[in-house]
Amino acid sequence: MARFAVRRLLGMAAVLFAVSVLVFVIFNVVPNADPARQLAGRSANPQLVASITDEWGFDEPLPRQYLTMMGNIFSGKVVSYETRENVDERIVEGIPETFSLCIGAAVIWLFFGILFGYLSAVRAGGWLDRALTVVAVTGISIPVFWLAAILLNYLTYKLELLPSGGYVPLSENPLEWARHLILPWVTLAVVYVGFYSRVLRSSMLDAMDEDYVRTARAKGLSERRVMTRHVLRNSLVPIVTLFGLDFGALLGGVIVVEGIFNINGIGQYAYESLLNLDLPPIMAITLFGAFFIVLFNSLVDIAYAYLDPRVRLGESAS
């Protein structure tokens, strides 16, 4: 078990290394990406460009620049090209907002996803099942940014029911905190609710065939007990797996939602930095995001291995 975990950790590190190199390459080797000119701004002149090249070391060989930047990121000294602010600090500042957004949305999608999935499975084939399926599939099919735009327009401008964005810290005013985050939460959760309810439904229907269910019924347990105690619990395994993967990868979805709803989290920072071709924050944020994905992936794998010895001893199939 321990060896497996150690191997996974080494694998994680290798993957993160590869990700960082990939980002570096994308933004350096691609044509028209002269960072000195980018920094010098619109009205650059030769002296300024030369000065900047000198200051940041853009004329050094690429591998050297890469090492310098990585060193800076891990020592907490990395500084943005564009604004010269400390990138790591800004990322840390953005954590409460991004996490509020992610965790809130996750709670919502888990709750509704499991609820809808459960109801669909229990009433399989009936009208409730169909209705919930329609909701679920529609949820999966909605373009998130479009939904955000529509909700903003009708719920915020036209009807003035909810604020159009911004962030109120939880410590300051929990009610406002929630009120400001409801639209972003819903926007982010909609797709996952749909997806999870269908996965759970499918998984529960699979489980309902299993022997232990028949046994439980034979023992005289109520249908409800059978469903919740046995079927649901065992059907949650794929949900847990999926959740691990999805939550880890949430940074991507958060980029758009934060932008539209004016939330100054890491996603917003990522988006600004991308547009400015500001490599240091892009690197740092990508590594941050990749770290989470890899971490959650590994946790899920380790959990799998723990549960299923065949997987641990053979080659992992995931």
Next chain:
Amino acid sequence: MAGRSPWYLAYRRLRRNRVALGFGVLFALIVAFVLAAPLWANGVADTGPNATHTLERVEVDGESREVVNREGKPVGPLWFGAGGKFFLGADGRLGRDEMVRLMYGGRTSLFVGVVASLITVLLATVLGLLAGYRRGWVDTLISRALDVVWAFPVTLLAIALGLALATGGLQIGPLHLSGDSIWVPILIIGVVYTPYVARPVRGEVLALREREFVEAAVAQGAGSIRVMVRELLPNLASTLIVFFAISVANSMLLESLLSFLGVGVQPPNTSWGTMIAGGFELITSSPQLTVVPGVLLLLTVLAVNVFADGLRDALDPRAKLRLEAHAGAPEPEGHAV
């Protein structure tokens, strides 16, 4: 039903699934709608998707109206008031015909979605087969590479690639793609989604390779490639078909997101994503410019998703039988899932 091929059985099951068929027809209608773009553009609206009409006027029921008024507000839907011109109104301050753009934009969105998915499935099949069947260092190499792409937050990677390539284009050896080529977003989306399909494919290959028919083929002296193509591939077919359909839905959504952010489809090409972005500017005064392309995109993706479900059910009968058993009386009518 002795003697019937599994494909025929699948086809029969699909036929019984009314809902999936219904959405399949919806999808076909949408495809027909966008394919009719040149007909509408030349025959009815008399304009192309990029032709601007900022200073022109249009005759509506006898009165002459500005296509774009002095404050930049575009004319709203005219329906057939001007003979079909500006059926859905003008698209903004450039005065382009929204209906024409909707149709041409749909072509682009569908094209990007379908072709990107083909690339995804193709790459995923090749990589999954190689990794799953050959194992060893090939597997390790491919799996690690997939891990790296997987580790990259999808949207971040797609935006980063889109940005980088939009400016300078892409050079692969002798092949040069300019930054605004439609192939840039297609390739990006195709590659970015590959790990999500390649991994399950690899998993299935791992399972299949232990089966008897594979052993038999190997015993008969079949080489790796033969085994992969002749034995494994046909058994993957149903999975691949379903993945393809789901990929189309996801690819269309990703394309619209990238285009909305300005790093997907580039002008002069239009897609529903770029139209939503353009409409967003004018959302308070002309909401139809945002709502209509979005609804169309939603319907298309929905249709694809539902049909994909139907395909999955048709190709995997266990799910269907189980459903019928639990619902009580067997229902030959279609189920949504």
Next chain:
Amino acid sequence: MRKPQAALVLALLTIVAIGVSSCGGSGGKEGGTLHGTYASFPELDPTINFTAEGLTAMYNTYLPLYTYAHADGQAGTEVVPALAEDLPKISKDGKTYTLTLRNGLEYSDGTPVKASDFPASIERAFKLNSYGSSFYAAIVGAEKFAETKSGGIPGIEADDKSGEIVIHLTKPRGTFVNELALLYATVLPAGTPAKNLTDNPPPATGPYAITKVERGRAWSYERNPAWEKTNGELMPDLPSGHVDKIEIDVVRNKATSVNEVERGKSDWMQSILPADLYSKVKGKYEGTQFRVEYPLNTYFFWMNVSRPPFDDLKVREAVNYAVDSAALERIYSGALVATHQILPEGMPAYQAFDLYPHDMAKARTVLEEANPSDREVTVWTDNESPNDEAGAYYADALEKLGFDVTLKTINADVYFQTISNPETADLDTGWANWFPDYPHPNAYFQPNFAAENIGYTNLSHIDEPKLDAKIAKLGEEQLGPQQEDEYAEMDREVMEMAPWAPYGTNTVSTFVSSEIDLDKVIFNPTFGQDLTSFQFK
């Protein structure tokens, strides 16, 4: 905190809150708290910032030796003394500037302002590779300092005892006083570190000091104690401001800001209005809460004169005839003022003329006379609305004119770097705008038309030695009536060469809540709304 203490604090806070809110709301003319919104967060370090938003934010906080007059329109383009006692004495050869620092000035943290703070501040600009540092490169020793970042700048002499400052230039520079009045030359304490101080802004010399900064989200101002104590008396010509506190929030969604100002939740929005609300707001509030303002700028289409087909003068003339400002007015939702020349109205030396009134038929005729063989043209534009639409319109107009056009839309954050980069292929023509760094005609002509700026700000790659010589000569002279006439003539001459097809000046607006006296708000053409002019009714 224990309960009784907490209750006491709560009570105190409530009393203070009531006090503050009644100050702002119930009609006191002086005092109150101004609530404003910006759509983006500017760098709040005066030496680093180069955005218009930052200028508006720091105009009344950080004072250089000189500043621009707190007035609207052309009156606001005049340079007046700030921390310096008077306009400088300039030697006959134009290379030596002598001035005296006012005696008794203080920073907001109580430390006195010393003459030696000035050269240290200029050095800081070079150390930070600030965009504005190029304006001071003409000071003796500055270029060497820019490279080595050590050894000081010998060309600036500062005597702390007498307050006298002498600046030696390598050659005469007629725009130097204008450049000394920019925020890049803000006088900051000598030890101020050479890094971005936005999170903890340096001490202020103006009437309002920045007190709290939440990066990316908000910042606020309070009255600068140093101003009340001494600076205000020493600089009686500079306004002290009416409101006591200013709180700014960053609200990226402009429609939200409009909503807030309409409801009175916000007193002022700094950014432009979103396009689809512009005409509605203008129609409803013009004169009472809304006013159109005219910053100095020109929006134009540049043409690369170094390659076909735009190397032919007649082709460029045809393009000028083909561009229709009426169409572009609509594209800018009515916020554009049409113009067909380089200098905008409100700029010193501006004299109106129009060499190429719109005439599509004439455009076609002129083009046929030129009959260029190369009709393949790439049009460049950025992806921000409405500039992308202006670019699309231009591409369409060129098509109608008879060219075979490819439109390339580039991300706004890298657009100018891309089109100025000589390595970019197919740089034929495209959209651009120009906001002069300061209100002096040379700030238009030198960057855009001097040959040395090809590959940087000279987008049309124009290389005319006679024009260069004239720009250099006028650049060395102080701006007087004769120079103004010569600049006006240069405007015509350049338009006769037609490297650009200018189409308009973009306006911005002042939009305030009903509690603010709109008539009192001053809009300086370079620095935007003047925070000292905001007053509650």
